Amino acid sequence: MGATKYVVIQDHTSEYPEPITFAKGAPLSVGEEYKGPESWDNWLFCETPGQKGGWVPAQIIEIVNDKTARAREDYTAKELDVRVGDLLVGSKILNGWVWCKRSDGPEAGWVPLANLQEARQ
Structure with a gap:
């Protein structure tokens, strides 16, 4: 699956500081x-x-x-803390979550798909 660019439309903060x-x-x-x-x-x-x-x-x-x-x-299970307006690149979608990497750095983690909108190229 190719990479998809997303913009964050709702903040997400992980409740699990020590992911499995x-x-x-x-x-x-x-x-x-x-x-x-x-x-x-x-x-x-x-x-x-x-x-x-x-x-x-x-x-x-x-x-x-x-x-x-x-x-x-x-x-x-690492989740990515994101804020509205952040730009992400998603590479894998599983069960309502997307594995994303920040477009401006190496940090990566899972983000709820509902918090994202595909970015217009």
């Missing part, structure tokens, strides 16, 4: 599925040894049994 981060193949304990008013489907609360738990897209994990899974790819 793991490499492909990491063992995961799977908990609840996210339920909320935003229609962010397919997010599972997962834990991996030595870290606080966090929300993980169901598409990137392989369920081994009822509550155990393995990571299909590298992942971080």
Whole structure:
């Protein structure tokens, strides 16, 4: 998928200062599925040894049994704090969130798609 340019239309600040981060193949304990008013489907609360738990897209994990899974790819739940008017470049959309990089620097993270509008070229 190609990169898409976005402008932030609503501020977003992460509520998770220590995001879960793991490499492909990491063992995961799977908990609840996210339920909320935003229609962010397919997010599972997962834990991996030595870290606080966090929300993980169901598409990137392989369920081994009822509550155990393995990571299909590298992942971080890092969210990007953004303000109205910020310019971002999005590279991946998953379950209502976009992996974005700032257009003016190296900082990257997830931003809710609802907070973004495609920028006119």
